[in-house]
Amino acid sequence: MKIALVGVAGVPLGKHKVKDPRLDKADKLVKADRKTYALVDVVGEEEAPTADAIVASPEGRFDLIVKDLEFAETRLARNPPATEKAVLEKIKACLEGEGVVAEAGLTPEELRLVESHAFLTAKPIVVAEAPEVAAFDDFLVRVVNASGYISFLTVGGPENRAWLIRKGATSQEAGGAIHTDIEKGFIRAEIIGWNDFIAAGGETQAKHANKMRVETKSYVMQDFDLANFRFKK
Template sequence: MKIAITGLANSGKTTIFNALTGMDLETTIYATVVPEPRLGVVKVPDARIDKLSEIFKPKKTNYATVEYMDYIGLTKGDMEQNRKVFDLIKDVEAVVHVIRGFEDEQVIHPLGGVNPKRDAETVELEMIFGDLELVDKRLDRMEQGMKRGKKPDEAEKKLLLKCKEILEGERPLRDVEFTEEEQRGMSHLQFMSIKPLVVVVNAGEKDMNSEETAATVALLQSLFTGKRVRVLSLCGKIEMELVQLPSDEAAAFLDDLGIKEPALNKLIHVSYDLLGMISFLTTGEDEVRAWTIRKGMNAQKAAGKIHSDIERGFIRAEVVSFDDFIALGSMSAARDRGLLRLEGKTYEVKDGDIINFRFNV
């Protein structure tokens, strides 16, 4: 699962990327230009995996992961520059839009001053205009093809015209319900404004838990009303400092701030949930592992996440929920109580299911 971090220059994108990944990329007080996006893989915090590892003491423990991408910021009105950004992040599954909420005279704001609502609307419009440009070019190619005697794909043309009308109304495509057929028809177009969105207010240290920040989050929630958007706040600077500390010192720092867990854990979980992802778990002496799948996936397809041979030779899945396993203390107890079940290939895997697949190839 790949997610792009974007926003205007000097909003704190790279600071948050560093905090997420534990990397130490340079952060500057001016807009920067880098030749390639930076990638970092982040473990999805999961107390269930921690607990199972304590019990089974495996040789390896593997968490679910999210890959985040950091690149240059978007620029208001500069479609040529923004197209470079869109082209490099067009294959991501979601976007984290970092909005500056901190005041710092040394860090220049590209639009002259801190204004979260304006910044949010600016980036949203740049994505919409980018998609509209893509639609217009596609329709123009169809028109040119017709002049040469090439018959256009009428279904695609109809879909493009629908998207054009939405985008010209300055609405993002993610706010519109498309049919499954329409979604398949537009998948190759890689629109930006259709991607699920996490809006992150990057607050200053003094404003992290302030009424002003809470009001900003509420304002942005009223601005982004679609089902495929989440809004939250954090302080990128503090989070970046936290990730550089030893775990015991980080825990003490959080206690001093009155915080139960790093806000970035919440960002990771929100990203995971936004995309409709869940984890099933596998256990044993060799490995305890979380496997990422789409919500609603059946047992046979889930088996294929481990290996294609298991999917092809699927016989049955031995399933027990994490909560039932912990409550009873062992697989044998779960079996005796009838909570370790044998499920067929059409069983819908649930979040937290502990599964052992039986197969024969």
């Protein structure tokens, strides 16, 4: 996951840990050699067009709105096709009210009509005030959750680890987040829901309580599922 900073100073660029406290809790319940948080790439404003999400200061958010509004007005001045024009008018009205494209209420079909324009405010934007910038790594948990991502866990043995995936990802796709071989050779996923894991007091206890489920490749992962993947090597 890549997060671009717009108008936010004092945050080092590069890899940052997503310090979700749920991993800390899991690490106390399951013994492993190490604990590994999920990582995100934090990049500068120039990479905002290719970022998955944007963290902006209040002023930075306004600047993004202005840029998108200028583009919408320029495109409308070129007399686009009627269907595209209707969507652009809708976007323009939203931006003029200091809203963002992601909040314009566009249908999937309307989004497809303008996706090539790559409006910056169509991306998830999380506004960061000074206290949040000061504790940026803690703030990242909220940024990730607001940006359409969830985590799943693999636990025990050498490592207790959190992995980031997009909301709606299947178990097969989640396996691919670990290694492409798992996705290609996927057989099944052994899943323990987070609440069941906590209620039972650990992975082994959850298995003894018959809380582990065997899921196929089409299973949609839930936030902080514990997963073990079986695959052809």
